[in-house]
Amino acid sequence: PGAGVLKAREILESCQTEDPLFKSVLNLFTCLAVCHSVQVNVKGGSDDGKAESELSFSGMSPDEVALVQIADDVGIRFVSRIRKAAGNTSEVVLTGPSTSERKFSVLHELAFSSDRKRMSVIVKHKGGIWCITKGADSIMEGLLSVPFTEACAADLNTFSQQGLRTLIVGMRCIEQAEFDAWSLEYIAARNIIDDTQEAKMAEVGAKLEKGLKFVGVTAVEDRLQDGVPETISIIKEAGIRLWVLTGDKTETAVDIARSCKLFTETTTMAYATQALDAKDAEDKLLKAHSSLDGKGDTGLVLDGQTLLHALDSLECRKIIYDLGIVSRSCICSRLSPMQKLELVKLVREQNKLAITLAIGDGANDVPMIQGAHLGIAIRGKEGTQAVQASDIAISYFRFLVPLLLCHGRRSYRRVALFLSFYLYKNVALLMCDIWWMFQDKFRARIAFPEYLSIGFNVLYSAWHILFVLGFDSDIKDEVALARPALYKPGPARQLFNIRIFAQWILFGILQGSIAWVIPFAWVGTTEYDKTKPGQFWICSTAAFTSINIIVCMKLVMHCESPFSKWTILPTAGAFLCYIIVLFCL
Numbered sequence: 231p232g233a234g235v236l237k238a239r240e241i242l243e244s245c246q247t248e249d250p251l252f253k254s255v256l257n258l259f260t261c262l263a264v265c266h267s268v269q270v271n272v273k274g275g276s277d278d279g280k281a282e283s284e285l286s287f288s289g290m291s292p293d294e295v296a297l298v299q300i301a302d303d304v305g306i307r308f309v310s311r312i313r314k315a316a317g318n319t320s321e322v323v324l325t326g327p328s329t330s331e332r333k334f335s336v337l338h339e340l341a342f343s344s345d346r347k348r349m350s351v352i353v354k355h356k357g358g359i360w361c362i363t364k365g366a367d368s369i370m371e372g373l374l375s376v377p378f379t380e381a382c383a384a385d386l387n388t389f390s391q392q393g394l395r396t397l398i399v400g401m402r403c404i405e406q407a408e409f410d411a412w413s414l415e416y417i418a419a420r421n422i423i424d425d426t427q428e429a430k431m432a433e434v435g436a437k438l439e440k441g442l443k444f445v446g447v448t449a450v451e452d453r454l455q456d457g458v459p460e461t462i463s464i465i466k467e468a469g470i471r472l473w474v475l476t477g478d479k480t481e482t483a484v485d486i487a488r489s490c491k492l493f494t495e496t497t498t499m500a501y502a503t504q505a506l507d508a509k510d511a512e513d514k515l516l517k518a519h520s521s522l523d524g525k526g527d528t529g530l531v532l533d534g535q536t537l538l539h540a541l542d543s544l545e546c547r548k549i550i551y552d553l554g555i556v557s558r559s560c561i562c563s564r565l566s567p568m569q570k571l572e573l574v575k576l577v578r579e580q581n582k583l584a585i586t587l588a589i590g591d592g593a594n595d596v597p598m599i600q601g602a603h604l605g606i607a608i609r610g611k612e613g614t615q616a617v618q619a620s621d622i623a624i625s626y627f628r629f630l631v632p633l634l635l636c637h638g639r640r641s642y643r644r645v646a647l648f649l650s651f652y653l654y655k656n657v658a659l660l661m662c663d664i665w666w667m668f669q670d671k672f673r674a675r676i677a678f679p680e681y682l683s684i685g686f687n688v689l690y691s692a693w694h695i696l697f698v699l700g701f702d703s704d705i706k707d708e709v710a711l712a713r714p715a716l717y718k719p720g721p722a723r724q725l726f727n728i729r730i731f732a733q734w735i736l737f738g739i740l741q742g743s744i745a746w747v748i749p750f751a752w753v754g755t756t757e758y759d760k761t762k763p764g765q766f767w768i769c770s771t772a773a774f775t776s777i778n779i780i781v782c783m784k785l786v787m788h789c790e791s792p793f794s795k796w797t798i799l800p801t802a803g804a805f806l807c808y809i810i811v812l813f814c815l
Contacts, residue, residue, distance in 0.1 A: 235300070235303050235304055238259070238304040239303070239304045239305050241255050242255060242256060242259075242304060242305045242326065242327035243305065243327055245327060245328065254445075255304075256306075256327070257401070257445050257446075258399060258445050258446035259301040259305075260301075260324065260332075261362045261364070261399050261401060261445055261446075262297045262298065262300070262301045262306075262448070263298060263301040263302075263306045263307070263308045263322075263324050264308075264322055264324070264334050264351060264362055265349065265350070265351045265362040265363070265399070266289065266294045266297065266298055266308075266349075267289055267291075267294065267339065267341070268287050268288065268289035268294050268295055268298045268308070269287070269288050269289060270285055270286070270287055270308055270309065270310060270311065271285070271286045271288065272284070272285060272310075273285070273286060285302070285307070285308075285309070287302075287308070290593075291342075292610075292611040293397075293450050297448055297450070305327045306324060306325075306326045306327065307325045307326050308322065308323075308324060309323045309325055310323045311323075319335060319336060320335075321333055321334070321335050321336070322334045322336055322353070332355070333355070334353040334354070335353060335354040335355070336351050336352070336353050337352045337359070337409075337413070338351070338352040338413070338416060339352075340352075340431075340435040340439070342365075343428075343432070344477070344566045344567045344568075344594055345432065345566060346365070346369070346432055346435075346436075347366040347368070347369045348363055348364065348365025348366065348369050348370065348373075348439065349363070349364055349365065350362065350363040350364075350435065350439055352404070352409070352438065358403055359403070359404045359405075359406065359409050360401055360402070360403055361401060361404055361438045361439065361442070362399075362400075362401045363399070363401065363442055364397050364398065364448070365398060366396075366397065366398075366479075367386055367396055367397075367398045367447075367479075368564065370398035370400060370442075371398070373440050373441075373442050374398075374400055374441075374442050374443070374444050375402075375441045375442060375443060375444075376444065382444070382447060385447060386447065389447070389449040389482075390479045390480075390481030390482045390485070391482075391485055392449075392485060393451070393452065393482055393485035393486045393489060394449035394450060394451055394452070394482065395449070395450045395451075395452050395478060395482060396447060396448065396449050396479070397447070397448045397450075398444070398446075398447055399444075399445040399446050399447070399448065400442030400443060400444055401442060401443055401445055402441055402442050402443055404438065412434070412437060415434050416431065416435065419431045419433075419434045452478075452486065454486070454489065454490055455626050455628065456626070457626070457627070458627050459489070459490045459491040460628070461627055461628045461630055462490055462491055462492055464631050464635070464711075465630070465634070465714075466558065466559070467714035467715065468634065468635065468714035468715065468717040468718065469714075469715070469717070469718045469721060470587075470634075470717075470721070471554065471555075471557075471558065471560075472558075472559045472560070473554065473559075473560040473561075473573065474487060474492065474559070474560070474561045474562065475562045475565050475569075475570040475573060475598060476561070476562070476563055476565065477563075477564060477565055477594060478563055478564070479564065480503055480531060480533050480561075480563040480564065482563075483531075483561050483563040484531060484561060484563075487559070487561050492529070492559045492561070493559060493561075494527065497527050497528065497529040497558075497559075498522060498525045498526075498527065498528045498529070499528075499529050499530075499531065500518035500519075500521045500522050500528070500529070500530050500531070500553075501514075502514040502515050502517070502518045502530070502531070502532050502533075502553075503531060503532065503533040503535070503536055503563075504535055504536065505535060505539050505540070506539075507539055508539045508540070508543055508546070510539070511536045511537075511539040511540040511543075511546060512540065512543065512545065512546050512549065514536060515540060515546060515549045515553060516549060518530060518553060519549060519552060519553050519556065522553070522556045522557055523556050527558055528556060528557045528558055528559075529557055529558065529559050529560070529561070530553050530554070530557040530559070530560040531561045531563070532550075532560065532561070532562045532563070533562070533563045533564045534563065534565045534566065534569055535564065537550075537562065537565070537572075538569070541569070541572050541576070547576055547579075548580065550573075550576060551576060551580035551581070554577065567593075567594045567595070567596065567597045567598070568597060570594075570595065570597060570598035571597035571598050571600075571601045573598075574586055574588060574598055574601040578601075578603075583723070585603050585604075585721055586601075586602040586603050586604070587602055587604045587605075587606065588601065588602035588604070588605050588606070589605075589606040589607070589608065589627075589630065590606075590608070591607060591608040591609075591610045591616055592615070592616055593615040593616065595607075595616050596615050596619045599616060599619050599620050600619050604621055604622070605619065605620040605621045605622075606620055606621065606623070606624060606630070606633075607619070607622070607623045608623075608624055608625070608626070609623055609624070609625050632711065634717060635710045635711055635714060635716070635717050636710050636711065638717075638720065639710060639716065639717050639720060640703060642720040642725065643702075643725060643790070644700075644702065645726075646726035646730075647699060647702075647725075647789075648695065648699055649726065650726065650731060650734040651695065651734070651781075651784070651788070652695075653731075653734065653735065653738070654734040654737060655691050655738070655777075655781040655784075656687070656738075657735055657738030657739060657742065658737075658738040658739075658741050658742035658745070658777055658780065658781060659683075659686060659742060659777055660742065661738070661739055661742030661743050661745075661746065662677055662678070662745065662773055662774075662777065663677050665743060665746045665747060666746070670758070675758060677770060678770050678771075678773075678774050679770070679771065681811065682771070682774050682811065682812065683774070685807070685808070685811055686778075689804070689808065689811065690778050690804055690805070690807060690808045691778065691781050691804065693800075693804065694782075694801055694803060694804035695785060695800075697796055697799075697800040698785060698786075698789060698796060698797050698800050698801065699789075700796075701797075702789050702791055702794070702796070702797065703791060704791070737784075741777075741784075742777065745776035745777050745780060746773045748776075749768075749769040749770075749772040749773050749776075750769050750773075752769075753765050753768070753769050771812070775808075775812070778808050779805070782801050782804060782805055785801065786798075786801055
């Protein structure tokens with residue numbers, strides 16, 4: 231344990247109840263051990279009490295688990311949570327600093343939400359009713375009975391600059407009559423069955439969360455996973471613009487951005503924060519744009535307050551997008567989940583060709599993940615909501631590099647060729663029918679024998695492409711990872727666009743026409759008799775055979791590995807299927 235934990239444990243173990251420092255430390259860690267939604271699991275132990283049981287904590291929020299764990303480390307142990315048989319109440323049992331147990335009846339729990347940015351529990355202990363609240367300092371400052379002291383504000387600023395996530399803890403005693411009246415109102419709000427239930431519960435809950443006494447500050451380190459700085463550097467080299475959308479304080483977000491190399495020492499920074507109104511927001515955005523325009527390595531910092539005013543203005547939305555283009559990286563702090571979604575929508579609205587990818591690990595990221603073209607979730611301790619809402623789930627942020635540069639790059643090449651080839655081969659076959667339609671003067675007679683044409687999209691030109699493209703590869707993964715610039719053709723749509731598509735269709739028209747016209751021009755007859763073999767069917771079969779050879783060779787020519795066994799064997803197999811059908815049916 232660190233020096234702070236040892237000092238707090240020493241103060242609590244002294245049990246000097248008259249010491250103000252003892253009371254302050256006891257109140258803080260008791261509040262942390264009571265105000266949470268963490269569950270406790272008991273491991274080990276024995277019935278005779280000789281072997282001490284081991285407690286483990288689990289919860290939806292790793293920050294909450296960390297706070298309960300640190301309270302346990304200093305001697306305030308969360309032992310159990312007992313649900314009452316009737317009603318929604320529960321009983322939280324704590325031990326420490328002495329051996330005696332302390333029981334807190336949780337009468338109501340006001341859950342954390344992205345809009346409230348705080349959590350409260352209403353507890354009853356030794357005949358008194360208490361409201362214990364913990365939340366973001368930007369929200370809690372207005373709920374305290376007195377403003378932050380200079381020392382507290384300085385500590386918050388220091389913690390933020392160190393990249394720590396801070397919370398303010400407050401509490402107050404509630405009179406029985408006030409609680410009874412409030413409880414009836416809260417229960418009524420909870421029983422609402424329409425869309426206003428959540429807003430009404432938040433409104434009623436806020437009536438108790440005021441006039442709080444300051445208890446303390448917590449700071450939790452948001453540790454980066456291994457490989458995050460390297461991953462971000464590679465992604466930037468691949469030509470991808472990065473916007474970090476977070477609910478953390480601006481100072482915390484910027485510090486984390488520097489630690490993960492999103493911003494470097496040479497980055498030219500521009501800030502548009504703390505806007506008071508729409509006009510102020512527009513002025514700050516324009517000033518930031520002018521300071522970044524024309525420069526190389528640039529970074530932008532926005533906050534939720536500025537975006538709250540700016541997102542309602544069409545002019546400001548355009549400026550925000552332009553800022554995102556002139557800056558290589560952008561940090562948006564103090565955002566709600568819906569503001570994250572609005573920024574994703576803004577990019578898609580301002581640039582119809584832009585491809586957006588959102589990656590997150592918590593429930594707050596779900597709207598953003600669902601709003602992007604591609605949503606990626608990171609499995610972790612923040613719960614499974616993001617994973618369930620995502621298109622792809624990965625275990626570590628660094629896995630984003632092979633996902634994009636290897637799997638994503640190959641998939642784009644394969645899908646681009648697949649779409650082009652599939653339409654091309656059908657256009658080529660269709661041209662034969664169009665030429666015959668004019669030759670036959672629109673008498674609705676078939677151009678090819680049915681037993682041949684019915685297998686074109688089943689046996690001769692369809693199944694083998696799955697093997698050919700499934701194993702087709704131009705370069706090894708090691709090369710793709712070492713050269714991120716190879717990823718750029720995908721976002722630039724260089725392999726599938728209107729020009730490429732038109733080329734394939736024109737080739738289909740040309741080659742299909744040649745395959746039909748030459749046999750009939752050579753023979754010089756269109757005499758049609760469906761009851762017996764004749765010159766027409768010889769020409770028709772020759773044209774159909776030519777089409778199959780052409781489309782198979784076309785696919786081989788456009789493969790990155792045309793001489794691979796996964797190209798040669800499936801292609802030969804598809805043509806062999808045609809030969810078998812041609813001579814055996």
